[in-house]
Amino acid sequence: MTSAPLSLRFGRFCYLAFNIGVVVFLLAPIAIVFVFALNPTPYIQFPPVGVSMRWFEKFFASRDFMNALWFSLEVAALTTVAATLFGASAALALARGRLPGSRAITAIMLSPLMLPAILTGLALFQTYVLLDVGRPTWGLVLGHTLVSIPYVVRTTLAVLHNFDTRLEEAAQNLGAGALRTYFEVTLPLTKPGVMAGAVFAFIVSFDQFPISLFLVSPGHETLPITLFNYLKFDLDGTIGAASVVSIVLAVLVVIGLDRTVGLRSTAQL
Amino acid sequence: MTIIRKPVNRRQFLAVAATAGAGVIAAPHVARAQAATLRITGWGGKWAQTMSTEVIPAFEKEFKCKVETDTAFPFLPKLQASSRSNPVYDVLHTNSNEQWAALEMGIVEAKIDAKQVPNIADVYPYAVSDKIVGVCIFTSAIGLGMRTDKGYGKVTSWKDLWDRAYDGVRGGYVIPVNSLGQAFLMMSGRLYGKGMTDLDAAYAAMEKLKPIKLADFTGTMEKMILSGEVGLAVIHDSGILRYDGQNQPTAFVAPSEGVLALEQVLTLTPGTKVRELANAYVNYMLSPGVQKILAESVWYSPANSKVKLDDRYNDKLLTTPAKVATLIQPDWKWYNAHKDEIDARVNRIFRA
Amino acid sequence: MNATRTAVSPIAWLIAPSALLFALFFFLPMGLMALISVLSGNPVVQPNVTFTAKFYTRMLSDSYYFEVIWTTIRIGLFTTLAALLIGYPLAHWMARIRGRTAYALLMMSVLTPMLTGIVVRTFAWMALLSDKGVINQTLTGIGLISKPLPLMYNEFSIVLGLTHIYIPYMVLTLVGVIGRIDERLEHAAQNLGASPLRAFFEVTLPLSLPGILAGSLLVFALAISAYVTPILMGGFQIMTLPMLIYQQISSSFNVGFAAALGMVLLAISLVLIVAYNRILGMISGQRDLQ
Numbered sequence: 001m002t003s004a005p006l007s008l009r010f011g012r013f014c015y016l017a018f019n020i021g022v023v024v025f026l027l028a029p030i031a032i033v034f035v036f037a038l039n040p041t042p043y044i045q046f047p048p049v050g051v052s053m054r055w056f057e058k059f060f061a062s063r064d065f066m067n068a069l070w071f072s073l074e075v076a077a078l079t080t081v082a083a084t085l086f087g088a089s090a091a092l093a094l095a096r097g098r099l100p101g102s103r104a105i106t107a108i109m110l111s112p113l114m115l116p117a118i119l120t121g122l123a124l125f126q127t128y129v130l131l132d133v134g135r136p137t138w139g140l141v142l143g144h145t146l147v148s149i150p151y152v153v154r155t156t157l158a159v160l161h162n163f164d165t166r167l168e169e170a171a172q173n174l175g176a177g178a179l180r181t182y183f184e185v186t187l188p189l190t191k192p193g194v195m196a197g198a199v200f201a202f203i204v205s206f207d208q209f210p211i212s213l214f215l216v217s218p219g220h221e222t223l224p225i226t227l228f229n230y231l232k233f234d235l236d237g238t239i240g241a242a243s244v245v246s247i248v249l250a251v252l253v254v255i256g257l258d259r260t261v262g263l264r265s266t267a268q269l
Numbered sequence: 270m271t272i273i274r275k276p277v278n279r280r281q282f283l284a285v286a287a288t289a290g291a292g293v294i295a296a297p298h299v300a301r302a303q304a305a306t307l308r309i310t311g312w313g314g315k316w317a318q319t320m321s322t323e324v325i326p327a328f329e330k331e332f333k334c335k336v337e338t339d340t341a342f343p344f345l346p347k348l349q350a351s352s353r354s355n356p357v358y359d360v361l362h363t364n365s366n367e368q369w370a371a372l373e374m375g376i377v378e379a380k381i382d383a384k385q386v387p388n389i390a391d392v393y394p395y396a397v398s399d400k401i402v403g404v405c406i407f408t409s410a411i412g413l414g415m416r417t418d419k420g421y422g423k424v425t426s427w428k429d430l431w432d433r434a435y436d437g438v439r440g441g442y443v444i445p446v447n448s449l450g451q452a453f454l455m456m457s458g459r460l461y462g463k464g465m466t467d468l469d470a471a472y473a474a475m476e477k478l479k480p481i482k483l484a485d486f487t488g489t490m491e492k493m494i495l496s497g498e499v500g501l502a503v504i505h506d507s508g509i510l511r512y513d514g515q516n517q518p519t520a521f522v523a524p525s526e527g528v529l530a531l532e533q534v535l536t537l538t539p540g541t542k543v544r545e546l547a548n549a550y551v552n553y554m555l556s557p558g559v560q561k562i563l564a565e566s567v568w569y570s571p572a573n574s575k576v577k578l579d580d581r582y583n584d585k586l587l588t589t590p591a592k593v594a595t596l597i598q599p600d601w602k603w604y605n606a607h608k609d610e611i612d613a614r615v616n617r618i619f620r621a
Numbered sequence: 622m623n624a625t626r627t628a629v630s631p632i633a634w635l636i637a638p639s640a641l642l643f644a645l646f647f648f649l650p651m652g653l654m655a656l657i658s659v660l661s662g663n664p665v666v667q668p669n670v671t672f673t674a675k676f677y678t679r680m681l682s683d684s685y686y687f688e689v690i691w692t693t694i695r696i697g698l699f700t701t702l703a704a705l706l707i708g709y710p711l712a713h714w715m716a717r718i719r720g721r722t723a724y725a726l727l728m729m730s731v732l733t734p735m736l737t738g739i740v741v742r743t744f745a746w747m748a749l750l751s752d753k754g755v756i757n758q759t760l761t762g763i764g765l766i767s768k769p770l771p772l773m774y775n776e777f778s779i780v781l782g783l784t785h786i787y788i789p790y791m792v793l794t795l796v797g798v799i800g801r802i803d804e805r806l807e808h809a810a811q812n813l814g815a816s817p818l819r820a821f822f823e824v825t826l827p828l829s830l831p832g833i834l835a836g837s838l839l840v841f842a843l844a845i846s847a848y849v850t851p852i853l854m855g856g857f858q859i860m861t862l863p864m865l866i867y868q869q870i871s872s873s874f875n876v877g878f879a880a881a882l883g884m885v886l887l888a889i890s891l892v893l894i895v896a897y898n899r900i901l902g903m904i905s906g907q908r909d910l911q
Contacts, residue, residue, distance in 0.1 A: 011817065019714045022707050023730045026788065029745035030737060032755060036748055043496040046748070046758040064317075086642060089635035097633030107894050109639065112647060113839065114890040116846035116863050119883035122346070122870060123650030126663075129350050130653070135357075142646050149639065154835075158797060178631060207738050210848055210863075214347065218308070218339040225341055227740045228849070232342075233314025233488040243741035250736030251729065258725050343871035350876070352666055370874055437768070443857040446872040482774070483857045496753045608873060613685060620858055 030247060037240030055237030056244075065242060067219070068226035072206055075137070075222060079144040079205035084198045086145065087152025091193075092186070094153070095160035096168075106157070113150040117210035120147065125214035135217035143215050144205040151204060152197030159193030160186075199257065206246075307546045308337045309360045310344045314488065315511070319566040328553050334546055348376050348538065359541040360550055364448045365532040368402040369601040377402065377536035385548035388555035388573060393593050395530065396572035400598040403536030406554050407569035408596065409505035410528035410587060411449050414440075414490075416500045418518035427460055427524040430501060436480055440493055440502025443485045444475075444619075445612040450483075452529040452599045453503045454611065460526065466603060468611065475618050483619060494519055505531045510568040510585055521585075523595065530596040533569060651887075658880035676881035686865075690885060693862040696779055697845040703784040704791040704840045705833065711788075712795035713825075717804070735789040743853045746782045747773065750854075774856030782854040783844050790843065791836040798832025799825065830904055838897045842890055862886050 037055055039048035059065050090109055094102050112120065124143045128135065167189070171181040209224045216225050227242055311320055317340050325336050339347075339358065345367055351357040353376070361368070361377055371377040380397075381404045383389040389397060389404060396405035415424055421434065430439060442450030454475065455465040462470020482499055484490040491508045493499040495517060506528075509521040535554060537547050553559060560571040564578055570587035571578070578588060587593050604611075657663060658677075662670040680686045715727050734742060749755045752769035760766045772778060802825055810820035848863040855861075862882060869879035 008817065015710065015714070019711050022711045022788075023727070025707070026730050026734050026785065029742055029749060029785065030733060032745045032748050033737075033741060036745075043492045046753065046755045047762075086639045090639035093633050093636035096630060097636065098628060098630050099633045099636065100629070103898065105636070107898060108643065111890070111894065114842035114846075114894055115651075116866065116883060116886045118846070118848055118863055118867055118870075119654060119880070119886070120647075120650070122350075122876070122879070123654045124646065125347070126350050126653055126657075126876075127646070127650040129352065129666075132352070132355075142642070146642070146646055149642075182632070203732075203735055206736070209739055210846075213341070216341050218337045218341075221341055224738055224740050227738070229313045229341055231488070231740065231744070232486040233312065233316075236492075239741065239744055243737060243744070246741065247733060247737050250733050253736065254729050254732050258728075345874055346870050346876070349874055350663065350666070374874065445868050485852070485857060496751075498752045609875075612868075612873065613683060616860055617685060620860060 033240050033243040033247070035240075037237055037244045039237060039240075042234075042236040055241035058238050059241040059245065062238070064221075064226060065223075065238070068221050068223045069242075069245070071220055072223040075141055075144060076202050076205040078141045079148055080198050080202045082141060082145040083148035083152050083201035083205075084194060087149040087197055087201070088156050088190070088194045090149070091153045091156035091160060092182075092190070095157055096186070106153070109153045110150045112147045117147060117208075118213065121211040121214045124211070128215075135215060137220060140212060140215045140220075140222075143211045144208050145201075147208070147211060148201035148204045151200035152194070155197040155200065156190060156193040159190050202253075305333070306335045306337055307360070307543055307550055308339070308358045309550065310358055310362045311338045311340050312362075313340045316563070316567050319563060323562055323566075324554075324559055328550065331553075332546060332549055334543075336550075345371055345376075349374060352540070354540045355542075356538040356540045358538055359543055359547045361536050361538060362406075363534065365401060365405070365530075365534050366448045366451060366599075366601045366604065368534045368536055370605050371536065372402045373602075373605060376538060378539055379403075381535070381537065381551055382548065385545075386552040386555065388552050391557075391575045392555065392572045393574050393590070395593060395596055395598060396532075398598060400600060401532065401534060403534050404551060404555070405532040405534050405572050406551075406560075407533040407563065407572055408587065409507045409531040409533075409569055410523060410596065411452055411503065411505045411531050412524055412528045413522040414494050414502050414504035414509045415520055415522060416494065416497060416518055417520050419497075419500050421500060424501065424522045425525050427456060427526050429524075430503070431474070431477055435501045438498070438500030439478065439481045440490055440499035440504075441478060441481045441483055442490070442503065443483050444615040445608075446485050447487075449487060449503055449505065449529075449531060451604055451611075452531070454615070455599050455604065456526075456529055456597070465597075465599060468607070468614075472614055472618065475615060479619070481619070506570075506585070507568040513568070513581070513585070527595050527597045530598045532598075654880045654883060657877055658884050660877065663876060676878045679878065680881060680885070686882075689860050689862055689865055690889075692776075692859060693845050693886075694889065696776060696783065696851070696859075696861060697841045699776075699780045700783040700787060700844040701837050701841045703780060704788045705837055707784065708788045708791035708836070709795060709833070712792045713799055715792070715796050716799035731789045731792050734785065739786060739849050742786055743782055743850050746778070746785070747853060750778055750781075773854060774858050776855075776859055778854040779851050779859060779861075782850045783847055786847075786850060787840045787843050791840050794836035794839060795829065795832045798829050798835075802828045831901060834897060834901060834904075838893060841893065845889065846886065 035046075035048055038051045038053075040050050040052035040054055041048075093099060094106055094109070099105060121143065124139070125135075128139050133139065168181050168185050171185045172178070176184065207224060208222065209228065212222045212225050216222060221229075223242070223246070227239060231239060311317060317338070320338065325338070328334075329336055344358070344361065344363055347357050348361060348371065356376065361371060363371075368377060372379055379402055381389060386404070392404065395401070395408070413424055413427070413430060415421060419438075422429075422432075441453065444450040444454055454471050457474035458467035458471035459465045461474045482493060482502075484493065487505060487508050490499070490502055490504050494502060494504065494509070495512070504521070506521045506523075509519050512519065535551050537544065537551070541547050555573050557573055557576045560573045560576045561578060563569060564571045564576065564586065565582050568582070568586065570593075574590070576588070577583075578586065582588075587596065659672055659674065660670045661673045661675070664670050711727075711731075715724065715731075718724050718727065747754065750772040751757070752773075754772075756772060757766075757769040761769065806824050806828075807817075807820045810824050811817060815823065845861075846863055847861075848867060851859060851861045851864055862885070866879045866882045866886070869875045869882065
């Protein structure tokens with residue numbers, strides 16, 4: 001390989017340089033958030049005038065932010081469970097159920113992803129009013145679930161389409177029932193796809209803004225909503241501190257995933 | 270339960286009593302739960318902080334109830350979508366322009382009953398004028414906010430905002446969504462045309478304001494002035510005064526042509542199930558003690574004329590009949606009737 | 622196609638919970654919105670509403686709305702293109718990189734922005750691009766410029782912000798597809814004398830077309846329905862359809878018109894989904910023939 005022609009090595013260099021550039025582009029704003037979280041002035045200022053923990057203190061001392069953070073985690077956890085159950089079983093039905101019109105059904109299952117979520121949010125709010133149920137937490141969770149299901153369906157379908165159906169057929173030929181085949185062959189093989197879907201469901205819910213906008217109720221606001229409303233009154237470093245906290249949480253989640261299920265097999269859309 | 274004002278005949282009284290009794294027997298837990306909760310709206314930021322730590326707990330204690338405050342925008346669409354007989358809020362707190370829109374939709378009541386809210390007797394006339402739905406509890410003066418460290422000339426008039434010296438550092442609002450922007454649009458009709466309703470003059474004036482940095486919310490404008498991104502901008506006095514004593518190089522200018530009123534208005538919803546509590550809340554918000562706490566926390570001028578603020582606040586807020594007289598109250602009923610037409614036009618004017 | 626495929630399997634019943642959820646919490650609400658877009662008022666709270674086409678005629682009568690729709694689509698297209706051009710090489714690198722740690726680090730740099738939250742990320746871009754932001758202050762500080770560059774409040778900044786937010790979706794869609802392409806095919810092409818670049822264009826790229834399509838559709842759909850980023854990065858001087866919808870709901874209280882605008886956005890999305898399915902069908906059909 002050392003004798004590779006110059007043009008090849010130059011090409012290789014460009015390829016790496018470009019990709020490193022992309023990674024920098026992805027991470028630069030994140031780094032900026034750290035700078036602003038630590039800068040003591042109550043507005044955007046560069047270069048920073050000092051280092052202070054005041055925004056972190058304000059964030060952790062604020063009941064509103066803490067409540068919102070925990071509520072967001074709670075909603076995201078519930079959404080992840082619900083979306084994974086709904087989405088994975090739907091994907092299985094679509095891939096193995098020999099449903100008539102499965103292609104059209106797939107398109108429908110993916111459509112909440114493609115629609116303006118603000119409209120979905122308002123429509124859900126209007127529906128809850130119609131059903132006279134108020135603004136319950138389950139309503140918010142179902143709204144999040146609805147827009148998370150497409151991700152689970154996508155990731156699970158991708159795996160189901162890619163693995164060899166002959167494995168399942170072999171199991172059945174060896175006398176295993178449909179159920180047993182499912183639990184012993186299909187499920188373990190689908191796991192990476194389902195896990196990936198679960199991860200995205202969590203992300204979509206934790207970062208959900210337009211669906212939550214109309215569905216949150218007093219005392220039960222998610223973090224993005226609280227941040228957005230806070231931004232309207234106080235554009236200070238607390239936003240930065242809140243971000244740093246969620247970034248740290250995010251990195252922990254990613255590391256945890258890598259340790260438990262492995263990133264290479266799961267994190268794909 | 271309710272204070273009976275009109276004499277009622279015996280049959281009516283019995284009917285009401287029977288209905289109420291049946292209701293209590295049929296759903297005792299519902300009746301009790303609803304009687305104990307007052308649902309209101311409120312701003313975020315410092316206002317929310319003062320309300321939740323100082324103002325609301327005392328009210329909850331005094332009236333043995335729970336107050337649920339929605340601080341997540343937008344308020345009106347939620348109220349609009351909820352049923353008239355079972356609204357999501359009991360008391361709506363928002364700016365005057367939205368209150369007029371709400372009245373138009375029939376989701377708030379036109380007036381507060383002064384008999385149920387004794388403190389109304391002490392408010393300045395503007396707070397219950399024909400330009401106000403419900404009652405105004407605080408007002409801010411919309412004028413100009415400027416940087417004092419950039420060597421700009423003396424600012425005395427609204428017209429200084431059109432000075433080419435401020436190109437690149439001029440600040441205004443997104444007119445379709447912000448009441449300061451809407452009030453300012455009307456003001457420019459008065460400055461350059463026949464009056465507050467001269468839209469053609471106002472549009473021409475808006476065209477000449479470009480380049481301009483637009484904010485959708487006053488908090489954003491505050492920060493743009495503080496960071497120096499904006500040097501001269503339309504803003505309410507509170508947005509500048511709340512940094513008083515923090516050595517910020519900013520100042521509020523009350524233009525010679527008069528300041529515009531940015532009213533904080535309370536209304537009751539027709540379908541409220543806790544009318545008595547709602548009235549008590551409005552009365553409480555107008556009481557001198559609460560008015561003083563909030564005025565000194567967020568620098569809003571109190572509507573109650575009997576309130577005595579500390580000198581520091583008294584000097585800068587509108588606390589005398591003479592100072593209050595400089596307020597110009599826009600005609601929001603007229604504005605809302607023309608809103609779609611104005612939105613379509615200004616969206617075009619300010620597009621990049 | 623074997624005979625057993627024709628009979629519906631009991632597994633098909635697994636679709637039932639989702640079908641119910643979609644019926645109640647997707648079709649019913651969307652139907653309600655479609656209905657509201659042709660009614661004179663909100664049927665839930667107002668009696669005596671009549672059918673009307675006024676919201677649609679309003680849209681047709683003013684070219685402003687066409688411009689908004691076109692701006693939305695244009696921003697969506699630029700964002701998709703940028704995300705694809707920037708995201709593809711990264712996805713390729715990730716799919717081919719060998720070390721587990723290197724892969725984990727790359728994956729972390731893709732997932733972290735995704736987990737950071739849309740409001741926060743947009744705030745970070747504002748901190749970078751505003752007149753008093755990092756770039757302008759640095760350039761002014763070293764004396765390169767005397768007046769801040771207009772980096773924000775234009776279409777460029779919206780596309781930049783959206784690209785940053787949606788690249789991860791593109792990359793994650795592509796990584797799987799590229800990863801499944803047998804590397805030996807590329808080597809075979811190279812052994813036959815093709816340059817790595819030519820091998821890429823003739824082998825890898827065509828085989829990853831389904832991933833490109835899927836990722837592009839996803840990014841485009843997300844970009845045209847984005848709300849927070851266009852608002853904060855565009856400084857309200859660029860109007861997109863979701864912004865207009867929100868403005869109609871929150872400040873004009875005209876849910877009917879908002880619903881009608883929403884139906885337009887819905888129509889754009891549906892056309893795209895159908896087109897996507899057609900093209901995908903064509904590609905896989907071709908492959909079957911080969």
